[in-house]
Amino acid sequence: MTRTGSCLCGAVRFAAAELGSFGVCHCSQCQKWTGSALFAVTVPEHALRIEGGDAVRTRRTSDWASRSNCAGCGAPLWYRYDRGVDGAGDYELPVGLLDDANGLVLEREIFTDRKPDCWTLSGDHQRLSEAETHALYGPHVEGA
Numbered sequence: 001m002t003r004t005g006s007c008l009c010g011a012v013r014f015a016a017a018e019l020g021s022f023g024v025c026h027c028s029q030c031q032k033w034t035g036s037a038l039f040a041v042t043v044p045e046h047a048l049r050i051e052g053g054d055a056v057r058t059r060r061t062s063d064w065a066s067r068s069n070c071a072g073c074g075a076p077l078w079y080r081y082d083r084g085v086d087g088a089g090d091y092e093l094p095v096g097l098l099d100d101a102n103g104l105v106l107e108r109e110i111f112t113d114r115k116p117d118c119w120t121l122s123g124d125h126q127r128l129s130e131a132e133t134h135a136l137y138g139p140h141v142e143g144a
Helices: 028-034 130-137
Strands: 003-006 013-016 022-025 038-043 048-051 056-060 065-070 076-081 091-094 106-110 126-128
Touching (some): 028 038, 028 076, 126 130
Antiparallel strands (some): 003 013, 038 091, 056 065, 065 076, 076 091
């Protein structure tokens, strides 16, 4: 099932022919970028078609990844591993950009010890602290 979506102003639209896992990142960089936590679904590079690329503004935020926003409305578009890590090229799309996010199942939260105590996500899913996140995914994962 192809999922479609867009930024707030509609200048950037996308179609994802394949979705990977759905997770939440509570690292400090994601908190600053989104204003809370990054609720994102993984989309393999080959499965994402982007329209309105002229409105995409990308900024390198680490040695291995970049974040993109819409130049018009400023909406976060995706986090992308683009250098030297497993999954390089894959996109982490904020689920709020999807036209229909129904049916996604939260699989994991990472950097749970970095999240503010003012919210908690319910449900039975994996919850990893910063140390556990780095042990599982390596030191290339955010969290600074």
